[in-house]
Amino acid sequence: MPSWRGAPFGIKTRAMSDCQLYLISPLDVTGDFPQRLERALDAGPVAAFQFRVKDVDQHEAARLAEPLQTICAARDVAFIVNDSIALAKRLGADGVHLGQGDGEVAEARDMLGRDAQIGVTCHASRHLAMEAGEQGADYVAFGSFFPSETKASEHRPEPELLNWWQGLFEIPCVAIGGITPENCTPLVEAGADFLAVSSAVWKGDEAEAVRSFARVL
Template sequence: MPEAVGKTLRGLYAITPEGLASSTLLAQVGAALEGGAGFVQYRDKSQDAARRADTARALLSLCKEFGARLLINDDLALALAVNADGVHLGATDGDLQAARQALGADALLGASCYADFDRARAAVLAGVDYVAFGAVYPSATKPQAELAPWSLFTRCRSELRVPACAIGGITVNRARPLLAAGADLLAVIGDLFEAPDVAARAAAYQQLFEEEHREFS
């Protein structure tokens, strides 16, 4: 089972693709959860606020069925409105310290830190629960993204002592070295939701986490 209880942050972090009908999105996220994803981030940049809220509530209900956590991408107001499990903010998406105060101590707060360790250090001081580095591989979602050195994960574990999330171009065949480097969460979009069997692909990721845990326990 994914480690999604309390604030233990480790496992497959499913980032929702944009442009899907809500019914299709819910079916695919359900498959990812069935396969073992412990965390879902709802990412939707559209301007249809009502639809986004409805979809977020449906995703939250689905996540609760599987004991998983739902975070909202870049929208603190939406996360608060639907009582999501947390929010993930990029560099221009709001003040982290203010978000922590609004969310309270129990909700999850994550921050995009790209390839910038100083940004990660500041994010930790602001109260985040995890930091995200990437792109770790060339990414079709953000092709212009600067590649983040994997040493960031090792430094994060030893110096900051908070979970680190890897994002960008991750596939199940490329994932194992990231775990070895110190990544605690693997944020995946295309390799998960474009797989012919989403549940099986999620299970393959979960198996990597279980194998890595056995190796180092």
């Protein structure tokens, strides 16, 4: 299976690097958020940034995304669009993250090209993860490992799921859901290639939060 294809954007497989940080935007990226993103990315190593907004049309989403995409590109951080293959195509994004029901991996690959990074939410399901891998996903995301302030989830996998995945598959795995610098160690030790975090960074001092993650990764 292929690993994440975005080496120019700083994303590496676990064989080349330890667990890395994957930032997810808050729903509100207006106001001073571009400056906050700059501070976060300049504070420590970040592999990828996921643009996640809701309840706006594609034109407005593109307007909000473009300055953030520029900030990421200047720092070799992969810019991933949440849910929308069409928006990822419009922006020329580095990839798309698909929730269950947001589209098929094959459709995303056809629209975005062979070098796009396509991730799939798999909740706590081994079956969904294996299915995503068979379809050509570049990474699978498991969670929510902890209660999340960003998105409610009824799924609560154990860290052992990451260990199982690492023992059988080459495709990187992402741990998501309520992750903080204080609780992430079991996930890293279990084999998470990336920690996807949002509120732990954006609810306070984003630069200090990134530095705190850097100290434990």
